[in-house]
Amino acid sequence: MKTAKYDVAVAGAGPAGSAVARAVAGSGASVVLLDKARFPRPKACAGGIPPKAVSLLPVDLEAGIGTRIRVAHLSYRVSDERVCSSTTALGWTVDRAEFDALLAAKAVGAGAVFRDGCEVKGVRRVCDGWDIDAGGDVVHARFLVGADGVASRVARVFGVGRSPLAATIEATVEVPESRRREDEGRVRFDFGYVAAGYAWTFAKSEHWSAGIYSVRPIPGRVLRQRLDAYISHDPWLEGGRVSKIRSWFVPRAVSRRRSLDVDGGLLVGDAAGLADPLTGEGIRPALESAGLAAAALVDALAGGGTRLNGYSESVDRVLRPGFRVARLCASIAFMRDGRFVRGFIRSAFGERAWGRLARGEVSYPGLRWGLGTLVARLPFGPGRRESTEP
Numbered sequence: 279m280k281t282a283k284y285d286v287a288v289a290g291a292g293p294a295g296s297a298v299a300r301a302v303a304g305s306g307a308s309v310v311l312l313d314k315a316r317f318p319r320p321k322a323c324a325g326g327i328p329p330k331a332v333s334l335l336p337v338d339l340e341a342g343i344g345t346r347i348r349v350a351h352l353s354y355r356v357s358d359e360r361v362c363s364s365t366t367a368l369g370w371t372v373d374r375a376e377f378d379a380l381l382a383a384k385a386v387g388a389g390a391v392f393r394d395g396c397e398v399k400g401v402r403r404v405c406d407g408w409d410i411d412a413g414g415d416v417v418h419a420r421f422l423v424g425a426d427g428v429a430s431r432v433a434r435v436f437g438v439g440r441s442p443l444a445a446t447i448e449a450t451v452e453v454p455e456s457r458r459r460e461d462e463g464r465v466r467f468d469f470g471y472v473a474a475g476y477a478w479t480f481a482k483s484e485h486w487s488a489g490i491y492s493v494r495p496i497p498g499r500v501l502r503q504r505l506d507a508y509i510s511h512d513p514w515l516e517g518g519r520v521s522k523i524r525s526w527f528v529p530r531a532v533s534r535r536r537s538l539d540v541d542g543g544l545l546v547g548d549a550a551g552l553a554d555p556l557t558g559e560g561i562r563p564a565l566e567s568a569g570l571a572a573a574a575l576v577d578a579l580a581g582g583g584t585r586l587n588g589y590s591e592s593v594d595r596v597l598r599p600g601f602r603v604a605r606l607c608a609s610i611a612f613m614r615d616g617r618f619v620r621g622f623i624r625s626a627f628g629e630r631a632w633g634r635l636a637r638g639e640v641s642y643p644g645l646r647w648g649l650g651t652l653v654a655r656l657p658f659g660p661g662r663r664e665s666t667e668p
Contacts, residue, residue, distance in 0.1 A: 284308045284391070285579055287410055287419035289398045289432050291317070294547030294564035295425030296381035300336065301572035303389035307579050310419070311390050312412050314397035317382055321374035322526040323560075324448060324480055324487050326465070328369050331562035334569065336384045343377065344370035345483050348463040354620035355470040356511045369465070371480045371487070398426065401435045407542060420584070421575055422543040425568075428527055430549035436540045441529040441551025444475070444558055447501040448489035448525075451509060451518040467557075468508065469616030472496070476557075476616070477508040479515065486515060491528075491558045493608065498525055528558045531601045535594050539574075539586040546571045552593070555601055556608040563597060570596060 286302050288295045291313035299311040327335075327344065337343055347369045353359035362368065386392050396413035407420040424432025428443065466479040475492030490505045502523070509515050529551040538545045546552070547564035554563065574589040610618050 281409075281416040281418055282310070283418045284310045285419065286310075286421045286423060286575060287312065287408065287412075287417050288390075288423040288425055289313075289410070290425035290427060290430075290547075290549065291382045291385075291392065291394065292321070292378055292425060292427065292547060292564065293381055293561050294549075294568045295423065296378070296385045297334070297565055297568035298423050298425065298546060298572050298575070299385040299390040299392075300381075300388045301569065302575050302579075303385060305572075305576045305579075306389075307576070309385075309390040310417055311382065311385055311392045312396050312398055312410075312417070313382075313392075313394045316395040317392075318375040318379040321378060322446075322448065322524040323374045324446075324478060324489055325372045325374050325377070325482070326369060326478075326480060326557075326559055327372060327561050328559060329367060331565055332367075332370070334562075334565040335381075337380055339370045339372070343380065344372040345481050346370055346463060347465050347481065349465075351464065351466040351468075352619065352623060353466060353468045354616060354623055356466075356468055356508075356513070358620055358623045359466075360623045371465070371482055373482065398431060401432060403435075403542070420542065421578065421586075423571060423575070424543065424545040424549040425547055426549050428529055428548045428551075430545065432543070433545055433549050436543055436545065438536070438538065438545060438550075441531060442493075443495075443527040444491060444493045444530050445496050445498075445501060446489060446491050446526055446528055446558060447498070447505050447523065448487055449505060449509065449520050450522040451486040451488050451515045451520055452484075453486060453515065453518040464514070466512065466514070468512075469611065469619040471508045471511075472501070472504045473615055474612045476611075477505070479512055486518065488512070488515060493530055493555075493612065501525060528560060529553045530555050530558075531563065531597070531604075535590070535598070537590050538593055539589045542584040542586070544571050544574065544586050544589050550593070552597060555605040556611065557604075566597060567593060 285307040286309045288299045288311045291311050299309045303309040346367050349363045350368050351359050351361050400411035402409045408422040410417040424430050462481050468477040471477045472490050472492045474494045477490050480487040488509050531552050538550045546567040552563035552567050553560040570592040574586045
């Protein structure tokens with residue numbers, strides 16, 4: 279069994295892990311990026327990227343990598359809807375297999391060593407760093423970064439508890455190319471088909487992605503029923519062939535402070551429990567946490583120490599204010615099985631705020647002061663609870 283030594287080892291080559299590896303390797307440090315899968319590999323993810331994440335990427339999404347979203351539909355059981363269109367991109371959708379492989383290649387281009395098909399099977403703290411059992415070899419590193427997803431092995435080693443989880447299911451829906459081209463560049467967020475969550479339809483380069491997201495622990499069988507009901511009612515998906523049904527969990531980022539670093543190590547992205555509490559979107563928080571982590575690692579390497587306790591404070595300052603407001607937005611949007619959204623759609627009040635949020639012109643904290651007024655003015659109608667059956 280041979281041992282390779284590095285300044286930093288990164289477990290997990292998703293967007294967060296590759297971003298950390300690229301930034302730290304670019305500073306001149308020796309970095310190894312580890313992932314249990316062979317790349318390119320399929321990844322259970324809707325693949326939505328909001329405008330605010332684009333500036334954090336080392337790739338041009340307009341260069342055939344992503345599908346540009348120009349129209350967003352907010353609807354209640356498909357029928358009631360409010361549409362936001364824009365000459366600027368409202369976001370992009372990507373195929374995660376291609377996207378993640380490209381980001382890993384960028385890390386390699388910056389000087390990182392990428393070892394795919396190399397599962398992290400064990401981690402042990404030693405006096406001068408970490409010994410990592412990686413694919414039968416031992417990797418020794420001064421610092422260890424956990425970027426290994428929602429079920430992070432590294433987080434367990436660090437003693438960091440798991441965040442609350444949201445349930446997600448997605449299907450690929452193939453429709454005739456003529457119809458797909460006609461509706462290309464559209465996304466739909468629909469409320470009313472699942473309790474405490476929403477359904478989506480995203481345009482991809484060669485198919486549609488349709489899915490369900492719920493913050494409740496809904497059994498997989500029920501999620502599949504809700505997904506089937508939604509697909510059967512969305513006119514964009516009419517007559518489509520459904521395949522590649524996958525379910526997974528995403529973290530619901532907590533608004534309170536959590537320690538995400540230990541002596542010589544830290545967590546990023548899903549492993550740190552960082553995802554949008556309203557939408558479940560994780561790529562932007564992954565990239566933002568990766569930037570903060572890289573800065574902390576570069577400083578520690580330059581200073582010769584092993585403490586990274588400034589990282590958690592940086593996450594609290596940069597990400598958690600938005601998470602707090604997003605959780606508030608979620609509690610409002612999901613109330614009464616989505617009837618808040620139905621009232622919003624039927625009212626002209628708030629349309630400007632929806633458009634600005636969709637285009638990335640305003641953040642969640644920027645919406646804080648308008649939420650109370652919005653709730654007070656929307657026409658909910660009778661207070662009885664509606665059935666979630668379509």
